[in-house]
Amino acid sequence: MRYYPKPAENLDLREINRAIEEAFAEHGRDNVQMPPKNYVFFKKGDFRTMPGYIPSLDIAGVKVVNVHPENREKDLPTVMAVIVIINPETGYPEAVLNGTKLTDLRTAAAGAVAAKYLSPSKKVSIGVFGSGRQAQTQVAATALELEVDEIRVWSRNQVHAEALCKQFPDYECHPAAPEEICECELIITATPSRVPIVESEWISKGTHINAIGADAPGKEELDPAILNRATVVVDDPRQAVHSGEINVPIEKGLFSEGAIAGTLGEYVLGRKKRRTPDEITVFDSTGLAIQDLAISKIAMEKGEWIGLEFL
Template sequence: MKPEKTLLLSQSDVASLLAMEAAVAAVEAAFAAHGRGEAAMPPKVYLGLPAHDGDLRAMPAYADGAAGVKWVNSHPKNPARFGLPSVMGLYILSDPATAVPLAVMDATRLTAVRTGAAAAIASKHLAGPNPRTLGFIGCGVQARFLVDAHRAVYGDRLEVLTADVSREASERFAAESGGRAVSVEEASGCDILCTSTPARAPVVQRAWVLPGAHINAMGADAPGKQELDPGILRDARVIIDDWHQATESGEINVPLHAGVLRREHIQGTLGEVVAGKLNGRGDAAITVFDSTGLAIQDVALARVIYAAARERGAGTAFDFFG
């Protein structure tokens, strides 16, 4: 039997097929499956490219009848050097029964959407009951998806405060989001704080974080990266997305290896919280979600995108085996 043709889906196809509300629902379900132990997700593989100031990553996963792999990079100097995005990706969604590639799709937007969705889901489960302010440190592309995802969960009731090493970037994002550009210290005092920087030294100090805060630490996704003063982690209820990834490349990786934070201080995973196996905020004064990005989030969204493409007749059919 000849394999069916593969759908090729561009970034514009993905954008038209994937609404943030659907993404949040799919990623939340993926976290729950992860928390119940119902998904297969081998550790993320890093291919370091120090000569090019970047790396490539392979992220395979199987969940809820869908299987696939993402090939994605992180090259922070791409925008300045080449006018290219820092993060670009390609996703291959396969039929788990036959291994036929069902779709090959842009994963650049997929990655940004699922990362935003993960943060909003963490805020939903870990933030205080009535947050009023939403702060951003790092006002690049990812911040746009973080604010969209939080609005999918909270509506428009959160005041947005923006901060960045580039005042111009902060003011531009504030204008786009209807927010206000402020100092890093003021943004750090928000009820919900999202950090999405490539920092390798803390940019948020413990003294700036107020009781009742929830922090989504999204930027640390490789060994040596760090955005938060370790004192914040020591005083917080810390929830991670995955034990292997977070301890090796997440926000907790530097303080753990330096011995200033102990593994026993980590409460568990967001999947366990979403699945109801672990308390979320509890009576903690501060909560932190350490996000490294999970392959199960990617396969969940790839499945949604593929189903929508089939329903709407989107994409280009290509015969790889012809």
């Protein structure tokens, strides 16, 4: 059994985007296994168990990932992940990977792939709600898929917004008010919000929104009225209904599962397409086990590992 302590180092973001795109294509072809994500709840957080199998990549395994919002006070990451890789032929546990940074990267890659297929144009301005690790990684991954002429960042703390911009010195990047963020062709929401922070009246026709932050029951970032104006694309319907951007609106009867336009996999395969320049599109990202497996495949090819006695 191999242990990969830092498998996210030296990975190529373009290669990750392609691997995640292929994972979504296989999902669209219904060529993967992915039992429902399970949740265990603690007083101060939870952990999720995400098993999966991509036969065409010959990779299977499970990610175990926590969310403990109060960890920042303890100098620990809010989210930490371990990935266990199982050999499909024998069931032997081939590897354990530190999955924390891989989780960031594969989530960003899903946003990048969604932007590639759903963006209203190849050249965009990007507006970001949030200034954390995920906001930064989303912009970096998406900038490899589209030509970016401007980046605007909103954060509750302007210093954080400015710090995020400093990480993109090659772009015109500046903090902005929420309404100004929403003038961009591509909007990314990457906050831990539990109440909508994006108003429907701020959103013009022809906008694409990557809704990244909502990944558990009770979380949402968008005014539900936006969903009803938009073509809503999900990573996986079952997960999105349970814990994605649409979970609260569905719970409240403000959106219906039947209104989901399709999965990202269907768009990657070209079975569905953005129809008009005026269309508002939303990608609801919850994070799939197959993304973790696809990025683990790359990470295991390149990463340094130590051998662990197992049998």
